[in-house]
Amino acid sequence: MSGMYLFGLCLISVAAAGLIISVLARFLDQKNQSTRAMIREAEDEIVFLFDETKLIDATPSAKALLRRRATEKTDWDRFLGFFASNFPQIRTTMSSIQSGGSKMLTSPSDPDLRLDVELCDGIIRVTYQEGFRRRTAVDIATLTSIEDELHTLRGIAESAPQLIWKQDDTGTITWANRSYLDLAALVAGYAETEIPPWPPAELFSKLDTQDDLIPTRHSIDLGTGRSPKWFEVTKAHRNAETIHFAVDVTKVTKAEETQRSYVQTLVKTFAQLSVGLAIFNSDRELIVFNPALHDLTEIPADFLASRPKLHTFFDRLRDQKNIHVAADQRSWRDQIVSLEKEAKAGRYSVNWELSNGQVYRFVGRPHPDGALAFLVEDVTSEISLTRRFEAQIETGQAVMDSLDDAIAVFSAAGIMIMSNQSYHQLWNYTKTAPFVGSTLLDESRFWQDASAPTPIWTRLREDGGLSRSSQVWSDTIRHNDGRLLECSTRPMPNGATLVRFRHTGDSKSGREAVIALWAAQG
Structure with a gap:
């Protein structure tokens, strides 16, 4: 009994399924017939049939329009891309049309263009029409040229x-x-084999506040491990649409960042310098200065920041620091002109004395693009030290000149670096400069010619120079004029050697001294 019951249920199920399939097939057939009827009614027009976003049929002229769109991937995107420029509201219209309803769209830029949209049996029919007013005919050659x-x-x-x-x-x-x-596909993370949806993602934001034809810079984050890309975006309105252009300026941006970093490094370096820096451009305006310039010159920072001219800067410096320069204005102007010329040639370097005793050194050098760079340094300590050293040297020379002993000092290299008046008089030296610069070997030959024969000079040459000896050394020689001299050496700091010739008081004549010396040597 149960078996018969199950068998009956199966028969009923099969019959029901067959009935459903028959009804569905008839519905689809009716829908296809309706679709074909819609196309046949407008075979010579531009008509599209959509089932939601799927193109199910189109007239030949409509298909030809879609084939011109190679950018978009789907028929729906090609359709929207083709008509969106003339009908900006097409997306809203296609999504909001109700069953059994119809809408007519007219292009805001050209009233001769019209789209008729109607929804019938779940199928959206779109008819494109143009030329409601009389149009001028276009010949084939012109049309071909336009299409090319x-x-x-x-x-x-x-x-x-x-x-x-x-x-x-x-x-x-x-x-x-x-x-x-x-x-856009790269930013969204789509693979090369994938087809991204339409419309693509908007890469740049806040472009609505940008003015037309004025480029602005925007960055795009490419994801982890990738540096952002920078673009210079320009937009231009065209009817109801906006066209955007973006140029890749990533390398330019990086170069500018590197330049800014380099400039900041230079600025920090200049700020730490104790030397004042002033750079004047080709128009001789002060464009760069560091804090040391303000500290040294005591010129107010707001004056320096106002980009004063070269002559205005030096006028203010003269008034501020009471520099001892030309008193009359004409001579001062001539001095500024000469200063500029010498700085341009890289030859300007002068010490300016101030009324308070300070000394400033100004050095001018040419800079790229016709600019001039000036370095201002307080050399008061250096000048004072140099003057003190010179005074000490002059004092030391005067002390040596006051001695009766003939003295000469040789450096570690055997060069004479100092001698006194007694030395010059003893050897009838023609040069009077304290630093004669002759060598120990040259002087020893001179001593040998001006004195009686003695093995001292031979030993001196064989030893390679008295300056190499660290021991006190002395011996007696006879001058050609008959005077008996004690010759002695003494090591000095830094490898120098002092040679001293001292008169012993023997008053024999030169000839008698020579005979006595020869007799003594047997």
Whole structure:
């Protein structure tokens, strides 16, 4: 009994399924017949049939329009991309139309263009019409030329390395070139084999506040491990749409960052210098200065920041520091002109004495692009030290000249660095300068010629110079005029050697002294 019951249920189920399939097939057949009827009614017009966003049929002329759109991936995107420029509200209209309803769209830029949209049996029918007013006929040659130009312009836009895209008044992207689409897919994380949805993602934000034809810089984050890309974006309104252009300026931005970092490093370095720096451009305006310039010159910072001229800066410096320069204005102006010329040639270097006793050294050098750079340094301590050393040297020389003993000092290299008047008189020296610069070997030959024969000079040459001996050394020689001299050496600091000739008081004549010396040597 149960088996018969189950068998009956199966028969009923099969019959029901067959009935459903038959009804569905009839419905689909009716829908297909209705769709074909819609197309046949407008075979010579531009008509599209959509089932939601899927193109199910179109007239030949409508299909030809879609084939011109190579950028978009789907028929729906090609359709919207083709008509969005003339009908900005097409997206809203297609999504809001109700069953059994119809809407007519007229292009705001050209009233001769119209779209008729109607929803019937779940199918959206879109009819494109143009030429409600009389139009001028276009010959085939002109149309071919226009299509060739259009093809060329599309090729240029697609091949352009810049990002180019259009947006309607709602901000929706209605067209984009290949560079934009590739970058949008990369940012969204799509693989090369995947087809990103349309419209693509908006890469740049806050462009609505940007003025037309005024470029602004924007960055795009490419994700972890990648440096951001920088673009210079320019927009231009065209009817109800906005065209955007973005140029990759990543390298330029990095170069500017490097330059800013370099300039900041230089600024920090200049700020730590104790030497004042002033750079005047080719128009002789002060464009760069460091804090040391303000500290040294005591010129107010607001005056320096006002980009004073070269002569104005030095006028203020003269008045501020009471520099001892030309009193009359004409001579002062001539001095500034000469200063500028010498600095341009890289020869300007002068010490200016102030009324308070300070000494400032000004050095002028040429700078790139016709600019001039001046370095200001307080050399008061250096000048004072130099003058003190010179005074000490002069005092030491005067002390040596007051001695009766003939003295000469030789450096570690055997060069005479000092001698006194007694030395010059003893050896009839013609040079009177304290630093004669002759060598120990030259002097020893001179001593040998002016004295009686003695093995001292031979030993001196064989030993390679008295300056190499660290021991006190002395011996007696006879001058050609008969005087008996004690010759002695003494080591001095830094490897120098002092040679002293001292008169012993023997008053024999030169001839008798020579005979006595020869007799003594047997």
